[in-house]
Amino acid sequence: MRIVIASRILNEEDIVEAFVRHNASFAAHMLFLDNGSTDRTLAILRALRDEGLPLSVFQARAVGFDEARVNSWLYETADGLHHPDWVAFLDVDEFIVAGEGGLGGALAATVAGAATVPLVHYFDTVDDDPAEPVVPRRMRWRARQTPPVPKVIVRGGFGARCAVAPGNHGASVDGVALPQIGLPGAALAHYPRRSxxxxxxxxxxxxxxxxxxxxxxxxxxxxxxxxxxxxxxxxxxxxxxxxxxxxAQPVDPARMVFDPIDYRGGELRHTVPSxxxxxxxxxxxxxxxxxxxxxxxxxxxxxxxxxxxxxxxxxxxxxx
Structure with missing residues (x-):
């Protein structure tokens, strides 16, 4: 099962290395479109590529952007260059969590043109250890409720016919929405606010x-x-x-659950504390x-x- 991860990125030096190291265990390649990062994001991605991790980076320096067009370009580029079975659209603050058989096993049993995985939001809290550089190890409290905003994974092979919606919440081919099916046992741990x-x-x-x-x-x-x-x-x-x-938010057991993910990325080598x-x-x-x-x-x-x-x-x- 050949999975390509496609991501837009801007100024994510605190999380991008952990994102790559963890999610690379699920993907054949990772494709990034940088929107003009001015921190160490690009230096970290270059160092990871030099280590041999399977990634490539494009850049578009736009102060404003058409998100649907950018997402569709990411799909077309990933599909044309890497010939995937599936293209997974992840923001750089999203980490794949998959049960037995992994993400590839869940997708192998899918006959629809698109699959969805739920977002599970994690909170920053006063309980976090500021000395821990790996975000999924530092942020361990998640929301009790899963919001109804799943992210889409699209079957490869559609090329320029595929349009991906803003937020990566849906996709269409030739103007017709692709049927979607949820993937049991898979989710995205989401760290949208680190402080x-x-x-x-x-x-x-x-x-x-x-x-x-x-x-x-x-x-x-x-x-x-x-x-x-x-x-x-x-x-x-x-x-x-x-x-x-x-x-720094106080821990609120009424809306939070202590549930750290199984981070697969190992230690960081290129992330500098800031x-x-x-x-x-x-x-x-x-x-x-x-x-x-x-x-x-x-x-x-x-x-x-x-x-x-x-x-x-x-x-x-x-x-x-």
């Missing part, structure tokens, strides 16, 4: 990407979960940064700089853009 600082980094940059992509991105609503934290950080930063329970607040600040400034430079290039290259800015500068509105 309060990491959450602020994701929401801040995520909402700026939505705004930079224009009206269509605002209308599709797939990223609206970034908006409220972004606006709180912008308008009332002390309500988040000044709240110890936000920066403070999440410093990572968040650096990532935010890098992204703000990229937005400003993109705006400047538009003015340099487009008379229409220069005219628009001139009109903005000429507008005057009486306020009070």
């Amino acid at each position: 309060g600082w990491h959450d602020l980094q994701k929401c801040g940059i995520g909402w700026l990407k939505v705004l930079a992509a224009g009206a269509a991105a605002l209308q599709n609503r797939y990223s609206e979960h970034y908006q409220v934290p972004f606006e709180r950080l912008r308008d009332a930063p002390a309500s988040l940064i000044g709240d110890p329970a936000y920066l 403070h999440p607040a410093m990572r968040a600040l650096a990532a935010a400034l890098h992204h703000a700089e990229a937005l400003a430079r993109a705006h400047g290039r538009l003015l340099d290259e487009s008379a229409e853009a220069r005219g628009l800015v001139a009109r903005w500068n000429a507008e005057r509105e009486f306020l009070f």
Whole structure:
């Protein structure tokens, strides 16, 4: 069973090595599309490739993006270059958990064009050991309830006919949705928030990407979960940064279960300890700089853009 993992990635230096080492045990190859990482993400991926781990990296430096188009490109590229039986779409904070027979065994018994695996969310808590660099070893408390947002794994061979939905929650071929079947015994352990600082980094940059992509991105609503934290950080930063329970959540047995996964990746060799607040600040400034430079290039290259800015500068509105 030949499985290729396809992933978009941006500034994931704290988790990418563990992600590769663990999930490589389930996959023949791992294909990454980097969106302009400015931390050590690319250096870590290059070092892992040099070790002999089966991965390749493409890059697209877009300050805003069309997620469905990017996901579909990932499928077409994985399918064309690596001829997989299945393409699994994973974010870099998702770790495969599979029972006896593994993911390949579950997929071998699947006749549908697509399969789904549930996301199991893990929480960062005050119980975490900050000295543990392997995220799935450090974060051991998961949600009691599984949210109804499974991720899709698509059979290979469809090529450019396949379109993958935003969020990797579904797929279609020639405009017709692929029937999906759940995989018993398989799940994705999901570590979307490794600290309060990491959450602020994701929401801040995520909402700026939505705004930079224009009206269509605002209308599709797939990223609206970034908006409220972004606006709180912008308008009332002390309500988040000044709240110890936000920066490190207390353990809540009413909604959490102690259930660490069986991490298969071994020790890390290329991940360097760093403070999440410093990572968040650096990532935010890098992204703000990229937005400003993109705006400047538009003015340099487009008379229409220069005219628009001139009109903005000429507008005057009486306020009070």
